[in-house]
Amino acid sequence: MLEWVRRVVRRVGEVDAELVRRSASLPRTPADPALGAVTVAANHGLLWFGVAAVLASREGVTRRAALRGVAALAGASLATNAVAKPLLPRRRPLDDLVPEHRRLVDRPRSSSFPSGHAASAAAFATAVAMESPAAGAVVAPLAAAVAYSRVHTGVHWPSDVLGGAVLGSAVALATRRWWPVRPTAPSRARSAERVAALADGDGLVVLVNPAAGDADHDPSAELERVWPAAKLVRLDGSGEADLPAALDEALRGDWRSVRALAVAGGDGTVAAAAAVAAQRELPLVVVPAGTLNHFARDLGVPDVAAAAEAVAEGSAVRVDLGAAVVDDAPPRWFVNTASLGGYPTLVRLRERWADRWGKWPAGAWALVRVLAEAKPLSVRIDGKPTRVWLVFVGNGGYQPKGFAPTWRPRLDGGRIDLRYVRADTRLSRLRFALAALTGALSRSRTYVQRELTSVEIEVLGPPVALACDGEVHAEGNRFRFVARDRVLRVYRPDTAP
Structure with a gap:
């Protein structure tokens, strides 16, 4: 067994030396200073913190990608520098194996195996791709450039880079144990019988809570354009508890012409509207207009366009409602x-x-x-x-x-x-x-x-x-x-x- 390990290590060393020679024989190009700059920029993860800041500047999936990327980066750095390098010491390549114009001024002195830069790059790119494949596709070439730059500048053997990349990817994938990745597909539900198709909103009552979500964005005008024949009811100052009364007053108690109820607001408003819709046996249209819109995301209605598409098709599913009875009060309905x-x-x-x-x-x-x-x-x-x-x-x-x-x-x-x-x-x-x-x-x-x-x-x-x-x-x-x-x-x- 020991002899087999020695043969494997010797063979890896031979392959490393050959690959370094081939890299060193590449002609001088403008890529040389660029690779030197990118490898220095990645010192201590600074490059990845900068990329994370850009990704986090937008709410939603890219911000989650940035946060997971930083968490994976921290885990990979700890695993590499506190565990792997002390346990697996290895000499770095000699200076003269690469041309002088490629060499770093400040060469690292820690163990060569595994490459911390490659581990951090792989951890960050893998974590970002787990949350946002599109963002991951943008980050991946930069991560590959950082990993290769360690060989190009002569501070790591290729097997060091490969080992670091494997370690970093494993750390990123392990974050799912503590921080699961939300599926992109909506939740399953049993299809309902066909409901009313209301392309222009005739027979649709649209309840709007302008205080939900972004205080600077009132969806009323957009909803009036999407459903010009619908009746719009604004909550303006009234809470979810007053919703049934507000609807009765707006309709003057005449629900006969109402074929469906739509709600634009947060999950609290959606739950109140769902209770009214269930009581009156009306289908509900959910328009995501809150901060997090959990129910709309589970349902698979990410925006107004998706809601309008469903209403025009007359397609619906049957879903559960939760009920909480407090002491002897009427039930409090909840969707989440x-x-x-x-x-x-x-x-x-x-x-x-x-x-x-x-x-x-x-x-x-x-x-x-x-x-x-x-x-x-x-x-x-x-x-x-x-x-x-x-x-x-x-x-x-x-x-x-x-x-x-x-x-x-x-x-x-x-x-x-x-x-x-x-x-x-x-x-x-x-x-x-x-x-x-x-x-x-x-x-x-x-x-x-x-x-x-x-x-x-x-x-x-x-x-x-x-x-x-x-x-x-x-x-x-x-x-x-x-x-x-x-x-x-x-x-x-x-x-x-």
């Missing part, structure tokens, strides 16, 4: 999630920071803040007494199954996703935080996750607030959560799976 305990605070903090940092980093920091400041709740869950830090209830089974549930594979099925953090175990907060940050929640005794048709939670103490779809609502002591299977028809284009 509900929560108790520290979770409402976690939701507020996470949503506040998600646009700047991405959902997982924002959720991780919000978790630390909430767990540090929260007080445990004594509760009975389906009659069983326990103590919890926070409770999450999803309308449908969410993914990933650990911390930071982000998307749903299905929008129907009649199930709720119950998750809570126990407070009745020793050092529960610390154990939960460590399990969440290391991706080991599935094996943690402090974290409980189940899918049910309904659950009852009784708070044994002062009333606590209920949060639904990111909005904090009335307080109570007795909470019943149930999934209403496929009670709502929602327009979705036929092109969405």
